[in-house]
Amino acid sequence: MGGKKGFGAAALFLLTIGVAERIPAQGPPPATPPQGGVQTPPAGGPGGQGGRGGGGRRGGGFVPGQTRLPGDPAQIARGKTLYGINCTGCHGADLRGGDMGGPNLLRSQVALSDQNGELIVPIIQGSRQNAGMPAIDVSPADGAAVATYVRSIMETIGRQGMPPSVGLPPPSVLVGDAREGQAYFAAKCSSCHSVTGDLQGIASRYADAKALQNAFVSGGGGRGRGGRGAGGAPGAPNPRTVMVTVTLPTGAVEGQVVRIDDFLVTVGLADGTLRTIRRDGNVPKVEVHDPMKGHRDLLSTYTDKDMHDVTAYLVTLK
Numbered sequence: 395m396g397g398k399k400g401f402g403a404a405a406l407f408l409l410t411i412g413v414a415e416r417i418p419a420q421g422p423p424p425a426t427p428p429q430g431g432v433q434t435p436p437a438g439g440p441g442g443q444g445g446r447g448g449g450g451r452r453g454g455g456f457v458p459g460q461t462r463l464p465g466d467p468a469q470i471a472r473g474k475t476l477y478g479i480n481c482t483g484c485h486g487a488d489l490r491g492g493d494m495g496g497p498n499l500l501r502s503q504v505a506l507s508d509q510n511g512e513l514i515v516p517i518i519q520g521s522r523q524n525a526g527m528p529a530i531d532v533s534p535a536d537g538a539a540v541a542t543y544v545r546s547i548m549e550t551i552g553r554q555g556m557p558p559s560v561g562l563p564p565p566s567v568l569v570g571d572a573r574e575g576q577a578y579f580a581a582k583c584s585s586c587h588s589v590t591g592d593l594q595g596i597a598s599r600y601a602d603a604k605a606l607q608n609a610f611v612s613g614g615g616g617r618g619r620g621g622r623g624a625g626g627a628p629g630a631p632n633p634r635t636v637m638v639t640v641t642l643p644t645g646a647v648e649g650q651v652v653r654i655d656d657f658l659v660t661v662g663l664a665d666g667t668l669r670t671i672r673r674d675g676n677v678p679k680v681e682v683h684d685p686m687k688g689h690r691d692l693l694s695t696y697t698d699k700d701m702h703d704v705t706a707y708l709v710t711l712k
Contacts, residue, residue: 462509462545462549465542465545465546465549466542469538469539469542469543470542470543470546472536472539472543473536473539473540473541473542473544473546474543476532476536476539476540476543477540477543477544480530480532480540481496481530483496484496485497485498485499486498489505489547499547500547500548500551504517505544505548508541508545510538510541511538511541511542514537514540514541514544515537515538515541518530518532518537518540518541519534519537564604566603567603567604567607567702567705568702568705568706568709569702569706570699570701570702570703570704570705570706570707571703571706572703572706572707572709573707574703575702575703575704575705575707576707578700578703578704578707579704579707579708583704586688589711593708593711594711595711596708596711597708597709597710598712603705603709606705606708606709607701607702607704607705607708610704610705610708611689611693611696612689613634613686613689613690614634633685634685635651635685636650636651636682636683636684636686637649637650637651637682637683638650638651638654638659638661638681638682638683639680639681639683640659640671640678640679640680640681641678641679641680641681642671642678647661647663647671648661649661649662649663650662651682652668653670654680654682656673657672657673658670658671658672658673659671659673659680
């Protein structure tokens with residue numbers, strides 16, 4: 395038995411050496427260039443992702459090893475316009491799905507695999523109507539332009555999970571007409587505000603146009619209501635504080651609104667104390683004075699154009 399065990403161990407040792415000597419000799423198989431002579435860049439090289447921690451982008455888009463020819467800039471621009479008109483409602487302005495329930499195109503296998511419109515264009519033309527995707531009334535050339543635009547967005551995707559917008563400068567809010575903004579200001583805002591008074595030099599107070607836009611839309615701060623979010627103790631109002639006057643048989647009670655509903659009104663008095671008064675319908679008489687009412691009323695009427703036009707005008711007030 396001892397001799398058989400020794401013979402088996404020797405045979406296993408020799409077999410292991412033989413396999414180890416053959417492995418380095420095999421080497422990697424020669425690379426076979428893809429059709430058309432286009433060589434796929436190696437991982438970690440130019441255009442490669444360079445592993446999990448790499449900060450680069452894959453050559454040809456998000457799909458590993460995929461190569462695509464660059465899109466024509468004019469066709470991409472036309473496709474972007476057509477996409478905005480026909481596709482945004484379902485698929486979203488950023489291709490991640492819209493209000494009408496369309497799928498996220500950034501995760502679509504069709505969009506990821508499309509090379510030259512051969513997969514996207516038939517769907518635009520109605521090949522998936524039975525699945526809920528209606529045909530879009532555009533020409534084949536326009537469908538191809540939309541496909542080119544979608545692929546151009548795919549090209550900007552970096553590491554897995556990174557949205558295309560990462561690393562790009564944010565869009566500017568300065569896209570309005572300053573003259574129309576001035577006219578809107580004169581019609582809607584000048585009764586309370588003056589460019590030579592409270593708004594003089596307002597553009598120099600906000601280095602960021604987006605912050606300036608947010609400030610004028612919101613009225614320059616919080617709701618200014620008493621109690622929660624009041625920003626100060628009762629009896630210390632600021633220009634945006636909501637005030638109230640309650641007329642009682644013994645006289646008027648005036649102060650900051652701390653709480654108000656159909657049954658009670660709590661008033662913050664000047665001495666810092668609170669007084670809560672019962673309400674029964676219109677008795678006693680309660681008058682609320684809200685300096686920010688004009689801004690809140692405009693929130694339901696502003697259009698994007700109104701806000702952009704007023705912003706374009708306000709940035710000129712330096």
